[in-house]
Amino acid sequence: MPDTTQPTLPSLADMQHWTWVLGRAQQMMLEAGIDAAQAAPKITTPAIPAMTIDPAQMMQASADFWTDTMKLWQRFLDPATAEPFNETPEQARDKRFKAPEWREQPVFDFLRQSYLTIADHLLKNVEQMDGLDAGQREKLRFATRGFVDAMSPSNFAATNPQAIAKAIETRGESLLKGLQNMLADIQRGQLTHTDTEAFEVGRNIATTPGKVVHRTRLYELIHYAPTTERVLATPLVIFPPWINRFYILDLTPEKSFIGWAVAQGLSVFVVSWKSADATLADVKWDDYVAAQIDAIDTIRDLLDVPSVHTIGYCVAGTTLAATLAVLAARGEAEKAASATFFTAQVDFSGAGELQHFVDDEQLGFIKSLATDGYLDGRYMAATFNLLRGRDLIWNYVSNNYLLGQDYTPFDLLHWNGDVTNLPASWHQSYLTDLYRDNRLVVPGSLSVLGVPLDLTTVKTPTYVQAGREDHIAPAESVWKVTHHFAGPVKFVLAGSGHIAGVVNPPAAGKYQYWTNDAAAESLTEFVSGAKETKGSWWPDWIEWVRALGDDTVKAKGARLPGKGKLAAIVDAPGDYVRAR
Structure with a gap:
């Protein structure tokens, strides 16, 4: 034995x-x-304060x-x-x-x-x-x-x-x-979250048909092909954040907000920002506001309409607020028929954990990372990963480094890793003037295009969406928008966070949203009297848009991409989205 x-x-x-x-x-x-x-890009965690x-x-x-x-x-x-x-x-x-x-x-x-x-x-x-x-x-x-x-x-x-x-x-x-x-x-120099070969823009993501009809050094304007015989007379332009690629709103067809909006009978235009390089070293906030105004005017001229509906997502929503203030000061407020804000902040007094990265030490460190006038997008990706380190860092260390597992194809995580570079001087000003010093909500403290900004002059009908679990733009912070605009504001609190709370198609049957028609002084008061509705808030939004004007026109002529006075430059999703 x-x-x-x-x-x-x-x-x-x-x-x-x-x-x-x-x-x-x-x-x-x-x-x-x-x-x-x-x-690889270096990042630091916030310095620990002195204590007793x-x-x-x-x-x-x-x-x-x-x-x-x-x-x-x-x-x-x-x-x-x-x-x-x-x-x-x-x-x-x-x-x-x-x-x-x-x-x-x-x-x-x-x-x-x-x-x-x-x-x-x-x-x-x-x-x-x-x-x-x-x-x-x-x-x-x-x-x-x-x-x-x-x-x-x-x-x-x-x-x-x-x-x-x-x-x-x-x-x-x-x-x-x-x-x-x-x-x-x-x-x-970047943590991988998904199979890098599984997705390609224009092949299986960002596939909604359309044409690039206008191009500047800062952005391409994409006009999407209508799928209905008639469309709302007032078109829609979407301003996505320039810290990410625009196709977060045009992932796979079943998740695409852009495709869904087209199917609702909207003439949809989207701005695709260029990832910064040395040629954009001089870009500042004024240039992004000017670009939004240029896109609005380009669409108005192309379709011969007096106004457009606008959407601003995250930092582009912050910029849209400044754009509306500039238009109001110029006596041109009517150019924007409405403004919708996806998880966007204008008052940064409670801006969440990103504020940990805007003290003098952090700002100095960020400034040192700039190369040829732009900031490598991998730095911002690493920073956002830190905000949810358990899910976006250590989960992948365990699964893909320790266990040697293959990466799972996931369109949202592919987009998350498709980083964009940022103009360094503007990014530094954004963190300093807005996140650190909260100057946007102080009338006259900031000027853009020679116009002192005063949000209290904005009377544009506004729809504000916030995510209940948003860790980037906390719902409490987004709520503060309602205290600064003078026009009618509808606030909607959506289930989930910064991305899933926005990208939530009705067919998925996920999450919920809350509305409250009564006046409320705080988010807590809003929630206490709110009505909960299961599923996506998108149908509520399109109903709100139609209530502002439901006149329609035939989807022909200039309503077809490349058929009006602006010839098609290239098929959607364009060239800028592919630039690295």
């Missing part, structure tokens, strides 16, 4: 195989050239931590008699520890419980720090959450039971595949 008390020695073949795995890993790292990481700690609070915190640590060891050494680990609902739902090994195997259960215990005490200690104002405390919370998420045992091969099991099952192939994924990301 063999002696089962002694460990089984690996065979010569096994030893040769694992030696090859380690050798191949070293070779891959050498071939990739780790020094390529020096070319009350000795009594420190002693109590230490005692609490010691007590919880003793309970933790008792559960590990004598689980039958120990007090059970009381998980919070959030901890019970934590996707990082959904694998059964985290609870069924004592060592990994101990790792999970110890991590959650330490993380809980670290976050509690933030609340006990003295000498911090509200902003400093929130910055410290943000930095602590980032550290806590980074140190999860699920992020390390030696403490992730799935990674260990996968390595054994595949005889190390998963580790090599994961290393290959990591080195590829280091070389491109």
Whole structure:
């Protein structure tokens, strides 16, 4: 009978195989050239403010931590008699520890419980720090959450039971595949979230038929082909954010807001911004406002109409507010029949976690990153990833680096990784004047195109959409728009966040939205009396648009892309969306 008390020695073949795995890993790292990481965009986390700690609070915190640590060891050494680990609902739902090994195997259960215990005490200690104002405390919370998420045992091969099991099952192939994924990301200077070969603009995303009919050095104007016999007399122009590609509103056909708007009988135009390069080093906010006005005037002239409906998404919505103020000051407010804001802020007094990146140290660091007058778009992508590090960074470290999994095709994540460069001086001014100093809502504090801005002069009918879980433009911040415009404002709170809350087609049957016709002084008051409607808010929006004017014209002549006085330059989605 063999002696089962002694460990089984690996065979010569096994030893040769694992030696090859380690050798191949070293070779891959050498071939990739780790020094390529020096070319990747650098980002910093917000600086932790100076603080003091009350000795009594420190002693109590230490005692609490010691007590919880003793309970933790008792559960590990004598689980039958120990007090059970009381998980919070959030901890019970934590996707990082959904694998059964985290609870069924004592060592990994101990790792999970110890991590959650330490993380809980670290976050509690933030609340006990003295000498911090509200902003400093929130910055410290943000930095602590980032550290806590980074140190999860699920992020390390030696403490992730799935990674260990996968390595054994595949005889190390998963580790090599994961290393290959990591080195590829280091070389491109950007974290990969989806299969980079699965999507291509104009092939299976951004496919709504249309033509580029106008081009400037800053943008292309796309006119989409009508699909109805008649269209609303007043056309629509959409201004997407220039920090991303416009096709977030034209993903796959079933998700496309642009395609849906065309099907509702709208003449739809979209601005496609050029990704910045050295030729745009001189661009400032005035140029983006001028571009919006130019697009409005170009469409009015092309279709011989007095006004257009406008949509501004995120930062382009902030700019649309400035555009409306300029038009009002010039006596040309009637050029905009309406204005719709998708998750856009004008009052940045409560602008959320992005404010952690606009202190003097951060602004100086961002300025140092500029090359030839523009900022590499990978920096902004990394910053936005940090805002949701658990989902957008460490989830992919675990799945694609440690487990060596293939990337799943996902159109939204493809768009998220399709970054655009930004004019450096304008981006610096945007962060300083708006995020840091909140000057847009101070009448006369900012001037654009020689016009002092005063949002209180804007009387354009306005539809404001906010996302309930938006971490980039918090709903409370977007709500503040209602306090600054003088015209009629309809506010709609949508389920989900900055992207899914906007890109929510009716056919999907997802989420919900809230409306309230009664006057409300705060978002809390709005919600308390709001009516909840299941599904997409898009039908509510088109009903609001039609209520402003439902006259229609035949979809012929200039309503067909390239058939009016503006000849087609190139098929949609155009050239600028492909420029890197």
